[in-house]
Amino acid sequence: MSEPILRSTLTCPHCGHQATETMPIDACQFFHDCPGCGELLRPRPGDCCVFCSWGSVPCPPIQQQKRCCG
Secondary structure (H helix, E strand, O other): OOOOOOEEEEEOOOOOOEEEEEOOOOOOOOOEEOOOOOOEEOOOOOOOOHHHHHEOOOOHHHHOOOOOOO
16 A cells, blocks of 8 residues: 555635645544635545545545545
8 A cells, every 4th residue: 555645735615725744644623714714624524534635645544445534
């Protein structure tokens, strides 16, 4: 199994601001404050974290076909 990608670009669904962040490998990130508009991003229903919902790359557990935060 290949190493997961640890950087993902989050795109705010409210203002379109983009920020490249390092994803945690051992925890889900449920919230992210958009630096563009200040909106608190949350995962969409059915997604485990903000990276799976709003990121250019899903979180490391999902990349490795594992359960996230379980």
